[in-house]
Amino acid sequence: MPEEARNGTEDAVVIPIGTGGRPGRGSGSARPSSAARNLAPSGRKPAKPAKPAKAAKPTEAAKASTPASPPKATRAKASAEQPHTDPVDEAAPSAPSAHPSTGIPVGDWLSALQGAAHEVFGDDWERRLAELMAFVRRRLEGDYEVDDYGFDRELTERFFMAALRPIAEKWFRLEVRGLENIPAEGGALVVSNHSGTVPLDGLMTMLTVHDHAGRFLRPLGADLVFRLPVVSSLARKGGATLACIEDAERMLSGGDLVGVWPEGFKGIGKPFSERYKLQRFGRGGFVSAALRTGVPIVPLSVVGAEEIYPLVGNVPSLARLLGVPYIPITPFFPWLGPLGMVPLPSKWILEFGEPIRTDAYDAAEAEDPMLVFNVTDQVRETIQHTLFDLLRERDGVFS
Amino acid sequence: MGRVVLVTGISRDIGRRFARAAAGDPSIDRVIGVDVVPPRGDIGDVSFVRADIRNPVIAKVIAKEDVDTVVHMSVIATPGSAGGRGTMKELNVIGSMQLLAACQKSTTVERLVVKSTTTVYGSSPRDPAMFTEDMGPKRLPSSGYAKDVAEIEGYVRGFARRRPDVDVTTIRAANVVGPHVSSPLTNYFRLPVVPRVLGFDPRLQFLHEDDLLRVLRHAAITGIPGTFNVAGDGLMTLSQAVRRLGRPSVALPSFAVGRLGATMRQARISDFSPEQLGFLTYGRGVDTTRMRSELGFEPRFTTAEAFADFCRELVPAGAPQPEGAGRA
Numbered sequence: 001m002p003e004e005a006r007n008g009t010e011d012a013v014v015i016p017i018g019t020g021g022r023p024g025r026g027s028g029s030a031r032p033s034s035a036a037r038n039l040a041p042s043g044r045k046p047a048k049p050a051k052p053a054k055a056a057k058p059t060e061a062a063k064a065s066t067p068a069s070p071p072k073a074t075r076a077k078a079s080a081e082q083p084h085t086d087p088v089d090e091a092a093p094s095a096p097s098a099h100p101s102t103g104i105p106v107g108d109w110l111s112a113l114q115g116a117a118h119e120v121f122g123d124d125w126e127r128r129l130a131e132l133m134a135f136v137r138r139r140l141e142g143d144y145e146v147d148d149y150g151f152d153r154e155l156t157e158r159f160f161m162a163a164l165r166p167i168a169e170k171w172f173r174l175e176v177r178g179l180e181n182i183p184a185e186g187g188a189l190v191v192s193n194h195s196g197t198v199p200l201d202g203l204m205t206m207l208t209v210h211d212h213a214g215r216f217l218r219p220l221g222a223d224l225v226f227r228l229p230v231v232s233s234l235a236r237k238g239g240a241t242l243a244c245i246e247d248a249e250r251m252l253s254g255g256d257l258v259g260v261w262p263e264g265f266k267g268i269g270k271p272f273s274e275r276y277k278l279q280r281f282g283r284g285g286f287v288s289a290a291l292r293t294g295v296p297i298v299p300l301s302v303v304g305a306e307e308i309y310p311l312v313g314n315v316p317s318l319a320r321l322l323g324v325p326y327i328p329i330t331p332f333f334p335w336l337g338p339l340g341m342v343p344l345p346s347k348w349i350l351e352f353g354e355p356i357r358t359d360a361y362d363a364a365e366a367e368d369p370m371l372v373f374n375v376t377d378q379v380r381e382t383i384q385h386t387l388f389d390l391l392r393e394r395d396g397v398f399s
Numbered sequence: 400m401g402r403v404v405l406v407t408g409i410s411r412d413i414g415r416r417f418a419r420a421a422a423g424d425p426s427i428d429r430v431i432g433v434d435v436v437p438p439r440g441d442i443g444d445v446s447f448v449r450a451d452i453r454n455p456v457i458a459k460v461i462a463k464e465d466v467d468t469v470v471h472m473s474v475i476a477t478p479g480s481a482g483g484r485g486t487m488k489e490l491n492v493i494g495s496m497q498l499l500a501a502c503q504k505s506t507t508v509e510r511l512v513v514k515s516t517t518t519v520y521g522s523s524p525r526d527p528a529m530f531t532e533d534m535g536p537k538r539l540p541s542s543g544y545a546k547d548v549a550e551i552e553g554y555v556r557g558f559a560r561r562r563p564d565v566d567v568t569t570i571r572a573a574n575v576v577g578p579h580v581s582s583p584l585t586n587y588f589r590l591p592v593v594p595r596v597l598g599f600d601p602r603l604q605f606l607h608e609d610d611l612l613r614v615l616r617h618a619a620i621t622g623i624p625g626t627f628n629v630a631g632d633g634l635m636t637l638s639q640a641v642r643r644l645g646r647p648s649v650a651l652p653s654f655a656v657g658r659l660g661a662t663m664r665q666a667r668i669s670d671f672s673p674e675q676l677g678f679l680t681y682g683r684g685v686d687t688t689r690m691r692s693e694l695g696f697e698p699r700f701t702t703a704e705a706f707a708d709f710c711r712e713l714v715p716a717g718a719p720q721p722e723g724a725g726r727a
Contacts, residue, residue, distance in 0.1 A: 144644030148684055149528045150602045226681070228522040229598025229653070237636075238601065246527040246534070338604055 005007035022158050102375040107182045149218070149247070154217070160238055164319055165209045167315070169337050169343050172304060174208060178352035181298055182213040187252040188355065190217060190259045191379050192300035193278055193387065194267030197309035197328045200343065201268075204261060206238070208350055219259045220244075220286075224324065253371045260286045262376075265325040269314070275306035276391060284376040285356075291366035296355035299379050301386035304348030307397050349390050353382050385398070401428025404619055407452055407498060408473025409442070410434040412579055417472065417612050418445040426620055431464050433457065458501035461508065468510040468619050469502055471495065474551060476516075477542045477583060477670040484543075490552075491547040499558045508565055510622045512615060513555050515571045517628060517685045518545045522601070522677040529686040532571070532626045535698045545674045550628035552626075552637040559624075560571040566624040568694075570614055575631030576705050577608030582668045587679075589713065590669060591636060593641050593648040597657050600638050601682025607700035607708060610648060617696050627694045628685040631702040632640065637679065644710050 135158060138144050146152050159358035164294060168174045182188070202219050209217040219235075220243035226232045241247045243260065251258045261267060266279040290297050313329030334338030356379060365371050404421055408414040409432030422430040422444040432438065434554050437447060448464075450456045452473060461469070474491050478484040502508045520526070521536035540546040552569060574584045588595065598620040606629055614629050641648040652657065653676070660671030668681045700708065 047474040080545075140642060145637070146445075146602070146634060146636055147638065150600070150634065150636060150682075152636075223525045229596075231598075231682075232524065233598060233600035236602070239527045242525065244527050244531075247532075250527075250529060 012388070033349070037382040045347065051169060101250050112266070122142050135236065147238075149239065149241040149251070151216075151218070151239040152237040153216070157210075160234075161207055161210055164203055165211070166347075168204050168207050172308075172348040173341070173345075174347045175347070176212055176352075177349065178354075179212050179356055181352040182209060183298075183355070184213070184215075184227075184297065186254070187255045187293060187295040188257050188298055188301050189248075189285060189286060189295055190257065190298045191383070192261055192353075193276075193383050194261035194263040195270070195275065195302070195303055196268055196305035196343075197330065198309050198343075199261070200308060201267055201305040202259065202261060203212070204305070204348065205300065205302070205350065209257065209259075213257075216256045216366065217259045218256045219261075220248060222264055225264075243285075245285055245289055248286065249293055252289060254294045262286055266320060269311065269326040269328070271314075272306070272310040272312055275388050278304070278380055278387075281376050281380050284372045287372050287375045287379070288366040290358045290364050291361050294359040294361075296357050297379055298355045299353035299382045301349070301351045301353065301383050301390060302348065303351075303387060303390040303394060304346040304397075307346035308343035310344070344398075347399060349394065349396065350391060351386055353386055356382070401426055402468050402619075403427075403431070403464060403466050404428075404468045404470060405461060406435060406466070406470045407433050407494075408447075408471075409445070409447065409474075410436045410438050411473075411475070412581070413575070413608065413611065414438075414442045414446075414472045415440055415442055416579075416608075417470070417615055420612050421445075421470075421616055421619065422460050424676045429464070431460070431466065431609075433460060442546060445498060446564070446706055452498045453489065453509065454497065454503065457498055458504055461501050461505045465507050466505070467507050468512070469498070470512045470514070470615060470619055471498055472514045472615070474514065474516075474548060475478055476518075477544055488547060491544075492550050494555055495551045499554055500567065503558060503562055504599055510559070510619065511555070511565055511567045512618045513551070513567070513569045514611075514615060515569050515626075516544075516548055517571050517573050517604070517630065517683060518674065518678075519547060519548050519571065520683055520685065521551060521674070522681040522683050524681055526681060526683065528602075529684045531686045532628055534540070538635045540674060543672050543674050547713055566622040568618040568622070569626040570618060571626065571628045571685070572611055572614070573606040573607050573628070573702075574603040575611050575671070576605045576709040578709065580608050582707075583672065583675050584678075585709065586669045587675070588640070588644060588646070588709070591646070593636060593644070593646050594656050594659055595648050595650045596680045597650040597652050599653075599680045600636045601679055602634045602684050602686055603640060603682055603702070604634050605700075605702045605705040605709075606630050607610075609707035610698040610705070613699070614690075614694075614696050618694070621695070623694055624655065625689070626691060627690050627696075628687050629690050629696065629698070630687050631698050631700050632683050632687075633702045634684055634713070635702055635706060637682070640706060643706065643715055644713065675687065 102282060117125040121132075123389070135154070136152070144152065144154050144397065182190070190205070190209070190292060192201065195201060206217045206219060209215055216239055219238075219240045221235055221240045222243060225235050225240065226242055248258060248260070262281040262284075263279040264282060270277070270279060287297070309328060309330045311326075311328050313326040316328065319325065319327045330340065332342075356375070361371070404427055406414060406418045406421065409418050410687075411434075414434070415430070415438045418432045419431050421427050432445045432447045433450050433452065433610070434447075435451045437449065437451070448460050450460055468503040478636060496704060499511075504509055517530070518536065518539075519536065520530045521538060521540055523537045525537045527534065536545075540549055555567060555569060557563070575582060576585055577587075606621060610629070610631065635643075638648075638663055656679070657673070657676050660669075660673075660676055663671050664667045
């Protein structure tokens with residue numbers, strides 16, 4: 001008895017466990033021994049079930065130390081095959097090899113866990129793991145900051161960006177050009193073409209700017225984005241705000257790098273046959289915001305996003321019913337269901353063009369509609385020509 | 400010679416505390432509190448006059464006491480406390496009109512301070528991130544507190560036009576929180592399980608109750624005319640607030656939260672109005688640049704600190720807190 005108790009506390013792992021809840025020591029016979037039967041509780045005589053209780057205890061102890069132990073039933077069967085005589089025998093160091101039925105020792109589990117942690121987090125896995133735990137704790141306690149627009153920097157960096165990175169690198173194989181055109185500091189307005197049915201190009205641009213320029217791109221989104229559940233809260237946490245003059249000017253004068261897609265839904269929802277043809281650039285509100293704050297406009301041309309979901313059809317009546325601009329029909333969606341939602345792995349090229357300076361103009365000139373239209377056209381033409389150049393250059397859609 | 404200040408809405412806690420604080424101020428000579436029911440707590444040196452601002456008696460009070468500063472604080476947010484929406488609207492709108500009429504007739508009144516709220520900006524998905532004082536709501540409120548306040552502000556602007564010699568200060572306070580505040584929002588946070596709108600995480604901005612009292616006193620003493628947003632620095636999201644509060648929350652679709660709110664309203668558990676549902680869906684932020692540059696006021700509490708102070712009151716210090724103890 002004392003020996004068993006000792007074994008139970010010190011190396012719980014090597015104790016043979018699992019008797020299938022039957023009284024006795026799991027001696028292998030389907031029928032418990034008479035001694036065991038005597039000890040077992042019966043309806044007639046409520047005797048103390050000493051043995052089952054003891055059998056259950058090491059099981060729990062072993063379970064606690066070996067979190068992923070094989071199912072009890074198989075082990076009970078295995079231990080049943082080889083009847084053991086003395087628990088002390090089991091406690092010997094050679095036990096695992098001698099008795100394959102006793103499971104994996106705790107040391108192996110630990111080293112396996114360590115190896116896994118090493119694999120996942122790299123060399124300084126202990127620090128990384130501690131950081132992750134601290135991150136989770138902060139999230140659960142609400143101990144983090146958001147800025148005036150609801151931008152959650154920590155969540156964006158640790159979660160959104162990390163989730164998008166493999167898609168950008170492995171799936172779309174982003175090629176980035178003209179990074180030197182992104183100002184290292186101060187307000188600037190990145191203006192891009194919009195395509196791809198789902199605004200993935202915006203997310204990829206945000207990731208690119210963050211990873212290569214070390215800045216956060218603050219996108220301006222349509223009001224639909226902020227009307228939709230889930231999307232709205234993710235957008236705000238990711239740093240987006242409403243595409244209105246007030247917010248654009250507030251962000252630009254605050255020294256942020258702001259991204260706009262002036263084509264809006266006309267751009268991302270255009271049919272596949274019109275790919276790479278820029279739509280109208282809104283009313284030029286983004287230009288007057290840049291003029292008023294005197295920040296440079298960086299034109300961005302994205303090639304490859306048009307092909308991710310080739311939009312071949314639309315259900316306008318359903319779209320009107322749901323209050324969304326369009327219901328996309330692609331060669332794969334909705335025919336293949338969720339599988340049709342996987343974007344095609346086109347090869348993407350992002351080219352940041354030379355900044356168009358606006359600081360030469362007076363803030364009052366933002367009120368001059370002719371100037372605003374001219375600058376808008378200049379930005380639009382720059383992006384359109386870069387798109388044509390990139391299309392000529394690329395070898396194929398998917399290579 | 401110090402100033403003579405008339406405070407309306409003294410029966411409510413925040414009005415009473417403001418009146419007491421104002422009475423203690425050396426530059427204020429006398430404070431007269433007015434309300435239809437007597438204040439429940441200690442009012443110190445404040446002299447209470449039982450008068451209904453909905454009838455012309457108030458003009459007599461102003462004339463008799465030589466009031467030169469009027470602080471209008473009796474705009475109530477909840478129909479429950481007034482005994483119905485009809486009474487609430489009458490108290491708010493008709494009361495304000497009578498008060499303004501009395502002020503217009505008066506020859507002694509030099510300053511008018513109106514406690515308004517950022518609720519006038521409404522909440523919608525088309526809102527800018529931060530409202531400045533020049534912006535209006537994207538959609539005019541159709542009912543409730545927000546409509547009352549919008550109407551009152553309209554009358555106040557009219558008064559300011561007719562009496563340009565009177566300095567009119569409108570304080571648009573963000574949601575006031577604090578240990579003593581009982582408002583629809585604080586009652587919402589006091590619910591055992593906080594219902595949230597599924598898929599939305601509104602931005603919230605708070606003003607600590609002490610800062611509200613300070614800014615009203617500041618406005619009454621300095622008399623800087625204009626409309627000012629007043630809020631603590633920074634913002635919080637609702638999910639963050641609920642986590643800091645340590646209360647469980649449940650996310651429900653918008654219509655279910657609305658239905659739940661209506662039920663709670665009928666059961667008088669919480670005053671959960673449609674405009675509050677909008678606020679808890681889309682949130683709101685106000686720009687406080689003018690508060691600093693023109694009004695010259697600096698709140699002591701940031702949004703996060705004000706909310707932390709409110710949380711402290713909700714979780715009694717001595718009570719056993721299995722969760723808190725584990726975390727500490």
